[in-house]
Amino acid sequence: MAEPSNKCFIGTFIHSKKLDELEYRHDTAVFVDSHGKIVAIEPLPSSSDQRAAAITAVYDHLQWRDSQTPIVQYECREGEFYFPGFIDTHLHAPQYPNVGIFGKSTLLDWLDTYTFPLEASLSDAAKARRVYTRVVRKTLSHGTTCAAYYATIDVPSTNLLADLCLGAGQRALIGRVCMDRVGICPEYYRDESPEASLAATRESIAHISRIDPLMEIVRPVITPRFAPSCTTTLMKGLGELARSTQLPVQTHVSENKNEIALVRELFPPALTGAVDDTYTAVYDVFGLLTDKTILAHGIHLSEGEVDIIVERKAKISHCPCSNSAITSGAARVRWLLGKGVCCGLGTDMSGGYSPSVLEAARQAALVSRHVAMGGDDRAKLSVEEVLYLATRGGAEVVGLEGKVGGFEVGMDWDAQLIGLSMVPENEEEGEGVEGEDGGNVDIFGWETWPDIVAKWLYNGDDRNTKKVWVKGRLVHERK
Structure with a gap:
């Protein structure tokens, strides 16, 4: 088992707000303590310098930089988002x-x-x-x-x-x-x-x-x-x-x-x-x-x-x-x-x-x-x-309402990192398909976020599940 650490997850977070509504949080940082609990959620500015400063300010507020517990940062790449487990x-x-x-x-x-x-x-x-x-x-x-x-x-x-x-x-x-x-x-x-x-x-x-x-x-x-x-x-x-x-x-x-x-x-x-x-x-x-x-x-x-x-x-x-x-x-x-x-x-x-x-x-x-x-x-x-x-x-x-199933302060970090294939603008017919391991979901860049999620629902599989955490612990990583 990996050494406990405080974690900062950066990127797009999607979860159910209610039965018929998904909430999309872009350019957001979610802070998870060494016990696997979400302790802060902060929107981030677009400037990279300002983003770094905003994250550091939260670290200071949580007194993470003063503790002996290491801090680990994860950041979404293009085509990736976090979704509850x-x-x-x-x-x-x-x-x-x-x-x-x-x-x-x-x-x-x-x-x-x-x-x-x-x-x-x-x-x-x-x-x-x-x-x-x-x-x-x-x-x-x-x-x-x-x-x-x-x-x-x-x-x-x-x-x-x-x-x-x-x-x-x-x-x-x-x-x-x-x-x-x-x-x-x-x-x-x-x-x-x-x-x-x-x-x-x-x-x-x-x-x-x-x-x-x-x-x-x-x-x-x-x-x-x-x-x-x-x-x-x-x-x-x-x-x-x-x-x-x-x-x-x-x-x-x-x-x-x-x-x-x-x-x-x-x-x-x-x-x-x-x-x-x-x-x-x-x-x-x-x-x-x-x-x-x-x-x-x-x-x-x-x-x-x-x-x-x-x-x-x-x-x-x-x-x-x-x-x-x-x-x-x-x-x-x-x-x-x-x-x-x-x-x-x-x-x-x-x-x-x-x-x-x-x-x-x-x-x-x-x-x-x-x-x-x-x-x-x-x-x-x-x-x-x-x-x-x-x-x-x-x-x-299963009796875990309010504890898992979403991204809110006080809930445990039970989550998955979803990665979808981004089709390059210069792709030519027949190239870039053989040997790909990005699954069946192709994203062209003009889809809305609800469209992206729908494509994942109907076409996605385990190849899109890049990382999985339970209570803050990394329990699966696709190699």
């Missing part, structure tokens, strides 16, 4: 080797055919280390500064994922997956009993609490895989654990119509005491629907379910890529937002085929247009809105 609110770390492999399956068949065998195999420590190291590095390379990870039922490999995230500097919610229902979970891959599942979950929580006592980088998250995978006894125990620890909860809801029918069959109100037979009511009756709950998907929610989600202040992780790939459906995000539901974006690997939240954002825009084709033109999400979901929206989903 992306927040992936839903992904399955052990499934990363299967990205792009979903065949012709729908959800329940896909789990049995592809997912459970791979997850079970990660009880092999060497295999788990290989897979988890790669998924952390890969997501960081795409600008993901925080990820809500599902692990497996295996405690040592779940703990390993937490260790690797902490070592790499990626913020993460780490969840040991709970699943004990005979007949739904395969015999080779399920918890032996509700008691065993709860004991293993507590063991993993204890480990994460030991390695990061303040939970500044890694946090445990209570993770019933989804309601059908858990018995009523386990669901009740997990709800009690959530209440006693005040930890976040992550799970799935209303992803697939066959899954919803299965929930009705397994959890009739007569058994659970729920007010109705909806998927959401099952989580609520067991105490798993709280203001710290992350519900992935929410495609087929009813009006009543959304009302209770809003009342409990639970959150939705929208996963447009996997919802399309596994043919689950198109979530009505505009409707959810209008009802007051907090939403973020998830890659949902390996149902989703990409580790990129930027890809999830563009897919969210496209899926919203498919919803609009059904007759509601208001359903369309703008560039500004999907980038909000990728940053500030995601921050609220």
Whole structure:
């Protein structure tokens, strides 16, 4: 880990001011202290001498020049800007080797055919280390500064994922997956009993609490895989654990119509005491629907379910890529937002085929247009809105609102430096293309800044992510 330093970042800063508005700050300096917190933001004059003097004045005001902590300056080049780090609110770390492999399956068949065998195999420590190291590095390379990870039922490999995230500097919610229902979970891959599942979950929580006592980088998250995978006894125990620890909860809801029918069959109100037979009511009756709950998907929610989600202040992780790939459906995000539901974006690997939240954002825009084709033109999400979901929206989903997701004094410096290819004025046909590593985004110089951001959203990839910081620490640099 690099020696702590105070940092000054100079250039253009773009972040979401609100759901439908991006703020552009040009010729600006952002000052980040050795703890990774933004302590000052100052506009800069155009004159280079005056700029240097203005920066020095802030150093003096912050008493940085009088301290023993070194000062490091970063300055944007042409075609570069700073953007908040992306927040992936839903992904399955052990499934990363299967990205792009979903065949012709729908959800329940896909789990049995592809997912459970791979997850079970990660009880092999060497295999788990290989897979988890790669998924952390890969997501960081795409600008993901925080990820809500599902692990497996295996405690040592779940703990390993937490260790690797902490070592790499990626913020993460780490969840040991709970699943004990005979007949739904395969015999080779399920918890032996509700008691065993709860004991293993507590063991993993204890480990994460030991390695990061303040939970500044890694946090445990209570993770019933989804309601059908858990018995009523386990669901009740997990709800009690959530209440006693005040930890976040992550799970799935209303992803697939066959899954919803299965929930009705397994959890009739007569058994659970729920007010109705909806998927959401099952989580609520067991105490798993709280203001710290992350519900992935929410495609087929009813009006009543959304009302209770809003009342409990639970959150939705929208996963447009996997919802399309596994043919689950198109979530009505505009409707959810209008009802007051907090939403973020998830890659949902390996149902989703990409580790990129930027890809999830563009897919969210496209899926919203498919919803609009059904007759509601208001359903369309703008560039500004999907980038909000990728940053500030995601921050609220994972419980980090006001801490990350934007550039404001008092927030942590979780950021990425984006670099786009500037097409030279004297470029001739066929030259300057072979061997370029600037990605798919070509900037000619006449685009407005909103146009530049739109081109990045729809054409960008990890080649444009030049540097990534978490809490002021440089955690990825493209060579």
